[in-house]
Amino acid sequence: MSQAVSVYSLFTDFDVSLFRAGKHFRLYEKLGAHTVVHEGKEGVYFAVWAPNAQTVSVVGNFNGWNPHSHPLYVRWDSSGIWEGFIGGIGLGEVYKYHIHTGSGEHLEKADPFALLSETPPRTASIVSTTWYQWDDEEWMRNRESHNALNRPFSVYEMHLGSWMRDPEEPERLLTYREIADRLVPYIREMGFTHVELLPVMEHPFYPSWGYQITGYFAASSRYGSAQDLMYLIESLHKQGIGVFLDWVPSHFPGDAHGLYKFDGSHLFEHEDPRKGFHPDWKSYIFNYGRNEVRSFLISNAFFWLDRYHVDGLRVDAVASMLYLDYSRQAGEWEPNVFGGRENLEAVSFLQEFNEAVYAHFPDVQTVAEESTSWPGVSRPTYGGGLGFGMKWMMGWMHDTLNYFKEDPINRKYHHDKMTFGTVYSFHENFMLPLSHDEVVHGKQSLVYKMPGDEWQKFANLRALYLYMYTFVGTKLLFMGAEFGQTSEWNVNQSLDWHLTQYAPHLGIQHFVRDLNRVYKDTPALYEKGFSPDGFQWIEYGDRDNGVFAFVRRGERPSEEVLVVLHLTPVVRDYRIGVPASGTWEIILNSDEELYYGSGIQQHAVQAEDIPWMNCEMSITIKLPPLGGFILKRV
Structure with missing residues (x-):
């Protein structure tokens, strides 16, 4: 008793x-x-x-x-x-x-x-416990080498409940342990460096995808216990794979059992609805100026990094925190003490959050989903920045997808969308996201955003991935995109894994696997991913032929690589300037038959002493339709 x-x-x-x-x-x-x-x-x-x-x-x-x-x-x-x-x-x-x-x-x-x-x-x-006998000491001891900003980041973003289900019980969610047994070998085979989980914290409304949280310190019991989630994270760590969690300090729902009016007062949320109510999500905004609330939120970040050995936090909806007028009309918001629209309390909170996290967990990363041009999101707080490790490059994502959705005959009118990103690429430490937000709510799957017949759609998708993996910044791809999921993401069912029995989808899957391998094995593609020293345009103005060429460099200039993209549906003999003499070998070709390409074969080309494109040397190469290469000097 x-x-x-x-x-x-x-x-x-x-x-x-x-x-x-x-x-x-x-x-x-x-x-x-x-x-x-x-x-x-x-x-x-x-x-x-x-x-x-x-x-x-x-x-x-x-x-x-x-x-x-x-x-x-x-x-x-x-x-x-x-x-x-x-x-x-x-x-x-x-x-x-x-x-x-x-x-x-x-x-x-x-x-x-x-x-x-x-x-x-x-x-x-x-009443529960987070006690667990961890067996990931090697990963934790060496985590800094995996999470450093000059290391490869190829992130697989996923939602636990809709990644995979048992075909014999499609309504049942797999447990954390069942997911681990399927996910870990798959991620290892596909070559991703990190997995990013949409929010695992307890949430009452499953179709919110986890973004309407009521239990900030509770791993969702839909999939099992705290220890079961720890087993999943540990299993990934033991195979050299990092784990990021989506974290939501921006808002919370008004469920009667949750944080809203917790003791009858506006305890966690801001009392003024102009600051405390989110009009888009019909949810409530934390009072970032209240000390106890700041302790609650930063403690929550520490909790997942400490008790669950998580390697980083992707912070959701940062823009909604930064601006007092976010999604509000005139008269629906109140300026700050200086008359501006910046939420100074939220800015201060985010700076303190990042300072605290990096002080106590220096080998992790924080990533901001911030969709505006707020300056210094991934710059140190001592210089006025917010202090994040990385920021999602939303502008690159929108411009690139808008270019690729155009019929190739019209792409010459949108050529600048592919090059504009380099105007601001080095203002922040950018992560290139092709995330869950781009494949829901009528936006279509990535492959169905592409123009043309089936072959052309998949060729365009391979070219898009080649561009993302070779452009500056780190990489993030949402589940299903790696095999060309044709339907939009549906949180209530499994991905369409049966598609991988068909050549177009299997080809994309093989291509992403090999992209990850080449990316990780090629230091020029990641060592200077945030520095202008790591990128040089060779050809960016040939809008009529849809050709782009650039060089990527790492710490050793001799290991530089040349990337060539050809985004019209014809075969073309083409001369390209190269930065050095010697033989240039194709180390990845998006048009190979293995990837459901046309099979235009070319393996190595010798540089000629013919100046071209501001280079002293050049090569002549056969460009595949809607495809591209990565070339390395041998």
């Missing part, structure tokens, strides 16, 4: 002062539910922040959900923390907090720091 609540605390006065100052970044060690032994009795210590509550009690199966049975004690220090020890209960106990608000409401809330939640649509918290 459970016993009455005893006075007990994991908080020291120093913990409380850090929390109230917004500087406690490991709150998950204090708040929430923790199994402890107190006065020789096993039980659970509960602690929750609810400063505007009249009373707080723990309710659950153990007391018949009686709000009067187990009241918590409020701390004497005005911190707003309610806490206490309940003996006779332990792991697996289902509970909520019953909160009697200052206005007289009675609320039942899930624990904001719960490590596990009931499987939706049920909403209670479960």
Whole structure:
């Protein structure tokens, strides 16, 4: 039998002062539910922040959900923390907090720091643990060498519930462990360096893709336990594959059991709806100026990096955080103290988040999904930047897809879309994203964005991937794109894996596999991915023939590579300037028959002493239709 609540605390006065100052970044060690032994009795210590509550009690199966049975004690220090020890209960106990608000409401809330939640649509918290016997010491010891900005980043973005399902049980979600057993060998075979998971934190509405979070510290129980997710991450690490998580500090939903009006007041969200309500997603925006909220959010980032050995965080919807007028009309927002539209509190929060993460986890990366021209997103905070490691290059993505969707006969009128990116490519540390957002809501799959008949669509798609992998910056590709998924992404079903039995799809899959191999084996393609020293245009003005050529360089100039793209559907003999004499060997050809190409074969060409395209030497090469090469001097 459970016993009455005893006075007990994991908080020291120093913990409380850090929390109230917004500087406690490991709150998950204090708040929430923790199994402890107190006065020789096993039980659970509960602690929750609810400063505007009249009373707080723990309710659950153990007391018949009686709000009067187990009241918590409020701390004497005005911190707003309610806490206490309940003996006779332990792991697996289902509970909520019953909160009697200052206005007289009675609320039942899930624990904001719960490590596990009931499987939706049920909403209670479960006393749990993140203890795990990790077996990824080698990866963690050498992680810095995998995550450095001069190393290859080929990221496979995926949603756990719709990546793959059991064909005999298509309605059932695979567990974390089942996914691990299928995913790890696939990623290793395909050659991606990292996997990025759409939000795994608990969310009540499955079609939100995980972006409407109620349990920030709980891995979604739809797929199993915390330890099951750790097994998935560990399994990837043991094969040399990093793991990034999508992280959402920008907004949260208004579900009754969640953070919204947690203690009857606007505790986590900004009270002013002009700052606290998101008009696009009908959700609520964190109050970044409140110290305790900053501690909550940065602690959450630390939690996934610490307890789950995650290698990086991709921060969602950064632009929505930075601008007070984001998706708002005149009169629907209030300027900052300087009369501007910048959200100064959010800017300060993002800077502190990045400073804290890199100070405590120097071998990880943070990546911003930021869709505007905000300056210095991936620049150090001491110079006024936001401090991220990388930023999604949304402009490159939009321009490139807009070019490729054009019929080749019209591409000469859109030629500048392929070259404009180099005007600003080195302003930030850019990641090139072909993400989930580009294959939903009527936007079509990537292959169906391409013009022409089936052969031409797949040839264009291979050329697009060749351009992405050889252009400056790191790479991200959403699941299904690697084999030419034809339908839009549907979160409620598996990818169409059966397509890989057909030559066009198998060809794309083989091409992406070989692209990853060549990318990782060619330092010129990644060592200077954020530096103008690593890129040189050779041909960027031949709009009539749809030809682009550029050189990529790494630390050793002798290992430079030449990339040639030909984006019209004819075969063309073509002279191209080269930066050095010798024999230039084709190390990857997107037109090979293995990839469902036309099979125009050419393996090596000798440079001639003929000046061309501002180069002293040149080669003549046969360009395939809608294809390209990577050439290396031998």
